[in-house]
Amino acid sequence: MIEISHLTKRYGDFTAVNDISFEVRPGEVLGFLGPNGAGKSTTMKMITGFLAPTSGTVRVCGHDVQAEPLAAKARLGYLPEGAPCYAEMTVRGFLEFIADVRGLRGERRRSRLDDVIGRLALEGVLEQVIETLSKGFKRRVGLAMALLDDPDVLILDEPTDGLDPNQKHQVRTLINAMARDKIIVISTHILEEVDAVCNRAIIIADGRILADDTPQALAARSPSGRLDEVFRSITQGARGTPPATDAALEAAAHA
Ligand SMILES: Nc1ncnc2c1ncn2[C@@H]1O[C@H](COP(=O)(O)OP(=O)(O)O)[C@@H](O)[C@H]1O
Numbered sequence: 001m002i003e004i005s006h007l008t009k010r011y012g013d014f015t016a017v018n019d020i021s022f023e024v025r026p027g028e029v030l031g032f033l034g035p036n037g038a039g040k041s042t043t044m045k046m047i048t049g050f051l052a053p054t055s056g057t058v059r060v061c062g063h064d065v066q067a068e069p070l071a072a073k074a075r076l077g078y079l080p081e082g083a084p085c086y087a088e089m090t091v092r093g094f095l096e097f098i099a100d101v102r103g104l105r106g107e108r109r110r111s112r113l114d115d116v117i118g119r120l121a122l123e124g125v126l127e128q129v130i131e132t133l134s135k136g137f138k139r140r141v142g143l144a145m146a147l148l149d150d151p152d153v154l155i156l157d158e159p160t161d162g163l164d165p166n167q168k169h170q171v172r173t174l175i176n177a178m179a180r181d182k183i184i185v186i187s188t189h190i191l192e193e194v195d196a197v198c199n200r201a202i203i204i205a206d207g208r209i210l211a212d213d214t215p216q217a218l219a220a221r222s223p224s225g226r227l228d229e230v231f232r233s234i235t236q237g238a239r240g241t242p243p244a245t246d247a248a249l250e251a252a253a254h255a
Pocket residue numbers: 011014016034035036037038039040041042043
């Protein structure tokens with residue numbers, strides 16, 4: 001389980017994440033939705049212990065991320081925003097390095113490496129230097145890193161951002177295949193993705209939670225049953241969103 005309590009992050013007098021609380025349980029695939037700048041990545045960085053909160057706490061599988069960072073991180077897999085990897089390493093070298101960092105040894109090390117290499121179809125690029133890979137392959141290497149230790153909790157920050165439709169489909173299929181026994185949190189601003197993989201959606205804007213429901217129940221809030229319309233009306237006026245209405249957009253375009 002992930003337990004997030006009154007989580008807040010301030011940069012100077014700017015509040016990026018503002019008193020957020022929620023829990024996520026095994027079997028939940030939580031879509032973390034919000035306009036650019038809403039505070040999704042900042043929240044994920046605090047869940048994974050990458051960034052210290054200004055106040056509030058995060059517990060991962062019972063471990064406080066600040067007080068027991070190693071115990072919490074041992075249960076987590078994290079794909080950071082943009083899926084950064086060590087660009088000058090080969091795919092094999094990078095994954096072996098991550099296996100060492102995670103303390104994998106012997107037969108389990110071999111079988112976990114084989115599993116992620118197979119699952120993400122990396123056999124053909126193992127000896128290639130990461131910086132020479134296409135964007136889709138780089139993302140797959142990042143996902144392989146996140147999955148290597150078979151974590152109970154997966155935090156994926158825009159896992160399909162910048163991928164082509166086929167690659168997006170592959171990543172969604174992968175997430176669906178893992179969803180049953182894990183906790184998965186994915187951030188996205190692609191609403192169709194929420195429909196495709198999530199059984200719960202939190203909409204966040206200006207660092208606050210504005211909605212927390214199933215994608216179906218959220219969509220049903222609009223007469224048209226369309227999630228994008230609900231998203232627009234809920235996040236209207238928040239930072240990172242365009243003027244409120246199409247008419248206002250028109251007016252802005254002709255100003
Ligand atoms: N290191 C930082 N210093 C100052 N402001 C930051 C920093 N990191 C993020 N922010 C700001 O915090 C807000 C939330 O950012 P972020 O969590 O990356 O949003 P999202 O992932 O939802 O697009 C944005 O307005 C961003 O500019």
